[in-house]
Amino acid sequence: MAKPSRLPALHTLLYFEAAARHLNFTAAAAELGSTQPAVSLRVGQLESELGVPLFTRRHRGVSLTADGARLFEAVRQGLDLIGEVTGEILARRRQPLLTLATDFGFAAYWLMPRLPALREEMPELEVRIITSQQAIDLRDEVIDVAIAFGEGHWPGCVAEKLLPESVVPVCSPSFLAASDWRRETIPWAEVPLLHLERPTPARWMDWPDWFQRHRLPDHHPGHDLTFNNYPLVLQAAMSGQGVALGWLPLVQDLLAGGQLVSLVDAPITTPRGYFLVLRESTRLTGVIGRFRRWAREVCANGTQEQAGPGGTSA
Template identity: 60%
Template sequence: MATPRRLPPLQSLVFFEAAVRHLSFTAAALELGTSQPAVSQRIGLLEEDLGVPLFKRGHRGVSLTADGLQLFNAVRDSLGSIGEAAAQIRSRRARQVLTVATDFGFAAYWLMPRLAALRALLPNLDVRIVTTQDPFDIRGEPVDIAIAFGAGPWPGCTAVPLFPEIVVPVCSPGFWAAHGLTGQAADLAKLPLLHLESAEPLRWLGWENWFALHGVATTGESHDLTLNNYPLVIQAAIAGQGLALGWTPLVDDLVRNGQLVAAFAQPATTAHGYFLVQPTAQRTPESVQRFRQWIVGECASALLHSPFLDKKGL
């Protein structure tokens, strides 16, 4: 079994390193906030522990011995590494970390494209995004704030509305052309539909409810596809696999850049929507306050410039 290495007194190494840099016990004492005899005593204890002199003491000051130089090189590098590590830890601690919970669709199609703008506005803020498709109680989760979909209220929380639920069927331009869509709701019921899997009761508008709003009875004759998160639904729509329900402003950029087109002229609205949710009893740090201010403004702007807004007259 290897014999463990015995370190010299660690505090004495700090005194030693300062004395070498200054080549003066008096100057080292001033830096360390102590007395010259205290530094001399610490150096003496270190030399006693090592069994060798580390300094040559003369009338005009001190200089290093060969053993002293060897020790100083090691101590300098070690203390430098420790100091750098400590600085990095303090820097990380000084940075604010904001944990935001939301669903896959909002994270992928609305929040992620705007994170660069948020980081430019709040450069000292580190954002951590947690995604889930299921409802959850933010009061029992290690998150600072949530962007949640529903009708509210959320017990024990404040909820600020961000977007109402505005839904329009969307598909790829190729799918539109291949099926000769006329913009009639009844025509859509015969085509492959893309569904977002959800536990009952459904928290968002589904195809069955969308057709019911437009007085269309579904026959179940279409070859549908069900996926368990919204980005997969949208990717399937872009790939021409079927019709998807598009939530504005989540799909607005995809419509603007031509990856998707509206398959029906009139968006449907419900009493649901996205809300900014925060526990009432939770202290609101500055990072959360500034994020709230930023996202409320960004959402208002996005809704104002939605390509479907004028069709609703909102």
């Protein structure tokens, strides 16, 4: 169906719709906060523009002509649709929004599996997750809360440790099965290692740290691979490319599901870890306070799980 060259003015259609719904110009004027002559004038202008009468004027009121009835139905459908869409938009604006900043690894391997539980706890909450390889800047007013890896010191912020750094080497079961190692006598100098690139100064454990902690000789890279985010490190480990440092609980589900196996029974734990970080000015009310309580409870219930960097820190 061809579209008209132009639509009548919206305010004119609103006057017409009210008059057609009431079949009374005076009642329409009262609803619109106008006057009966003004309604009559608007309707007359619309009839002149269309070139047809829309109402049959009677001594006691008006009735719609056939053309008026068709136009009234079209206008009503249009206004109903506009009302429905604007209602949805307003409802979404009223829905509480929490913008959470974290790193790739934490988002992928800790947060994502727990989002259903968060939705169950706060079904009305809309969560916006921002991930970054770079340091998270909490001066960005868009961010409500961060879960960041570090030592607990962020200027102008308060930080509460959720999960400590706890690290164990991991690899795929097939990689381990294809080797002739014994866990007690792993030839680390021959093992292809998977590295997570870290900034300077160092903010989380790397392989040199791990070897030093275990009083092992320095490893001389041969077939090592280095990645700039933690999910890629774990993907390489699961595909049998080598051995990675596994931060708990980021790898906890992968270990439980058999995608990865640990090569050492006792992980190394440090004072670092994942912290819930808020600006000092943040009020612990509303969705921020509720999310903080939820995160604390989930981490407290998983006291056996440990944590580490997912590829970035704040």
